[in-house]
Amino acid sequence: MSKQVELVVYGAEVICASCVNLPSSKEQYDWLQAAISRKYGDDYVTYKYVDIFNPPNEQKYQQFAEQVVEDDMIYPVVLVEDEIVGEGNPRLKTVYQALENNGLTPIS
Known part of the structure; x- marks a missing residue:
């Protein structure tokens, strides 16, 4: 494996209304x-956490952060190589599959 795979978690400090009993976006980012x-x-794997209400000054992240807010997506929203692989309560199995589809293999 020679390619870096980017995993981005979009979230906010405030837990979304649909996620009251779930960990915060930042806690889920750390857990992932x-x-x-x-x-x-x-x-x-390179990791990036993007606060949807205060995204970094990069167009790619700003545009998707706006989309999360405007579309009322359930956050955190997890992307692997710009593909949504989880929303609200991301499933580890789905994230693993996306990483493997991008060339990662588990370590022994």
Whole structure:
């Protein structure tokens, strides 16, 4: 594997109304990062957390953050290589499958 795979989590400090009993977006981001690192190592995945109400000054992230807000998406919204793989309560199995579809293999 030589390609970096980007995983982006869009969320907010405030828990969305539909996610009252779920962890915050930031907590889910940290949890995903830890779970993925255990299974695939740290070398080939780059992680980015984007606050939907205060996105970084990069058009790509600003546009999708606006879309999350405007479309009332349930956050966190998880993207692997710009493909939505989870919304609200991301499923680890779905995220793993997306990573493997982008060339990652589990470490032994």
